Amino acid sequence: MTAHPDRQAVGTLLRHVLELLDGDVAKVYEEQGLAEYRPRFSPAVRALLADGPLSIGDLAAAIGVTHSAASQTAAQMARAGVVAHTPDPRDARRRLLTLTPKAHALLPLIHAEWAATAAAMTELDAELTTPLAQVLTELAEALCRRPFRDRIAAAAARPDGAAGTDNSGTR
Template identity: 40%
Template sequence: MYLSSLSELAFGSRLKALSDHFYLAADEVYRACGADIESRWFPVLRYLWESGPSAVGDVAAAIGQTHSAVSQLADKLEKQDMVRRLRDPDDGRRSVLALTDKAVKALGTLGPIWSAIRRGVVASLGEEGTRLLATLAACEKALAERPIVPAILAEYAQLNEAPVEIVAYQPELAPDFYRLNAHWLQKYFQIEDIDREMLGNPGRYVIEPGGAVFFARKGGEVVGTVALLRESPGVYELSKMCVDELFQGLGVGRKLLDAAIAEYHRRGGTTLFLESNSRLKTALNMYEKAGFVFQPAIRPGSHYARADVYMIYQPDAVRAA
């Protein structure tokens, strides 16, 4: 499921999808059992049934909804003759919500249905349902103690201020090498056999033959990577350059490129080339500015089916031009 792949980013969307699913299921049950009620009415009606006439603010606080949402629902319930507004006997300046006789009668017939809903949920979800309820309670408690908006904004400020750092290959970062490149390749092209081998084991196919891999990190997040492949003594290929789309526009790609070029010079390389695709205009422009020169034809014996661009690093020729 796509939303599950987004993890924390889709918290609200996933909970809404679950909420809609349960609302629709309850409505279907109510209709099948002949109950004159809708599932979205339940929290307000049940609270008033148990607590008696109550102010909108008190209902909202009890069921975890906004004052506006409860007030709007109360308007609908008034039109359905399920709720009426009365003057608060303790404070004539405000009104309270009270159940009508129609609502009391309707709610009085729902005992068997509510019991069946409880038992049906257990039968359908089993232990997962029990754990979900416990987790929801824990989340509600945590949110009450630690509001989420200030927490997110604090993380954003910290991440925004963190510099982009370039780090060399470490075995524990190998999954990020696969993650970043696989996502990029699947979006624009497809993962070829040569990609699959290298991405799955960069230590064996890049580092051991004499190459290098660099990663860009920002605030602890791995946001980009690049590989310097050793083809033969002094000859290197720039490959597997990609930046997480969420962090593009921050100069991450150029920092990675500069790190790979610096490593090429440190090793005394004589030739540095890359293969790419003409669709990747932004990347090609960056390579050209760094000193890579377009060649008139694709590289002889190219390993990549997607490659239609061949560039060689010639910084002196570019400066002379």
């Protein structure tokens, strides 16, 4: 039986759920003969398929992550032989990410896994009171409207003693 994180430790709980989901998707990739392919590659592959060669900055914007996160993912993808860095023909100072022939050869397997994962997520959502993507989208939108740091500062400033408790949910 898997231990469950403290429900008040929301950050820990989110990481735990992500580990459960990504871990099983990674196992499926491995079983399909795609041991070098990681779940975190999929958003980048989708963006590169849709928009062609992209700089790290453009990739980060396309998939909604920081430049650093996109750079780390691109480095892992390059080590796995899924992307290559090529000079930008319009600006020699910039490098673009392109999918390699190896990536293109793997696309039928990757597309099949994406479809199976989407179907499995639909099945999982049916077991939940609210679909996971809906909750996460609402959460992201709420945090864009008012960042968590602002919420923490407001809670700490309240005279009701909220600042003295450890209910930050980010442990």
